[in-house]
Amino acid sequence: MELETLSLSVEAGIAHVRLTRGEALNTMTPQFWEDMITVFGRIEEDGSIRAVILSSTGRHFTAGLDLKSASSLGDGRGDVARQRAHFLKHVKRLQHAFTVIDECRVPVIAAIQGACIGGGVDLVTACDMRVACEDSYFTIQEINVGIVADVGTLQRVPHLLPQGIVRELTYTGRKFPAEEAQRYGFVNRVAPDHEAAIEAAFELARQIAAKSPVAIMGCKAVLNRGRGQTVEAGLDYVAVWNAAFLQGDDMREAIGSQMEKRPASFADIS
Structure with missing residues (x-):
């Protein structure tokens, strides 16, 4: 269209x-x-x-x-x-x-x-x-x-x-x-x-x-979900989010790039 x-x-x-x-x-x-x-x-x-x-x-x-x-x-x-x-x-x-x-x-x-x-x-x-x-x-x-x-x-x-x-x-x-x-x-x-x-x-x-697209996606989702929620509900949501997404490649790449003093390279979201 x-x-x-x-x-x-x-x-x-x-x-x-x-x-x-x-x-x-x-x-x-x-x-x-x-x-x-x-x-x-x-x-x-x-x-x-x-x-x-x-x-x-x-x-x-x-x-x-x-x-x-x-x-x-x-x-x-x-x-x-x-x-x-x-x-x-x-x-x-x-x-x-x-x-x-x-x-x-x-x-x-x-x-x-x-x-x-x-x-x-x-x-x-x-x-x-x-x-x-x-x-x-x-x-x-x-x-x-x-x-x-x-x-x-x-x-x-x-x-x-x-x-x-x-x-x-x-x-x-x-x-x-x-x-x-x-x-x-x-x-x-x-x-x-x-x-x-x-x-x-x-x-x-x-x-x-330049940041991890998975982490950026998570940050936006958690910030949006937190509107109108209690602190406790927000903490529960981010805990579940990170339990699901934290074990990907992006955190290793972000830490590795800082230690090696080079720009990070993250894969696209599929």
Whole structure:
């Protein structure tokens, strides 16, 4: 299936996914959601990939949901109950389009320029890390159009920001500039421009790609599983994980490369 709203390239173990509708502010059309599911499906199938960069084209990262298509979202036939059931199925599909990022086997790093609005915040909160340009900002836009954000922001951002800031941004819909976002730890790096932000994201990705892919996969799985769990439940999970995966070749290679003062070489995930 050809991608219409995204592009995918892979080099040296790093996948680069780009939103390609810069002339239309990278608004999220119905095809966008399907493309996102498709592209992360391809990434999951490629065992050579060690990290993902998610970037955009044009002046802004994304203006969020495409308003031209929004009026038909969730349309269905039949009585009110069946219409609502149709809408529920539709929203679940949209949520899945970003859950595939959150659940991706490898870390995903977003490189953000300009505005990141509405669905864009849902998108980047599903990523592991965020690098932003100095001129970029984030807006939980849904409150400004009279709806509740429903594709992941309100579930994921509380793990990334203090509750008071989460609620302020959610209730007011104000701009959250890159400098402030970095101060609160929402953004990992702030770069002077778009090109520098992408390069900073690639530098992070290269560091990750040099590590054991099995260990990176385990770290992400354990961190994700720990959200909302007790410390005891998290300890149980990581104990079982390491009981299953620790006896592979990667630990021997990592230790051996350090002792021999050489770069490590790890096999791909099959």
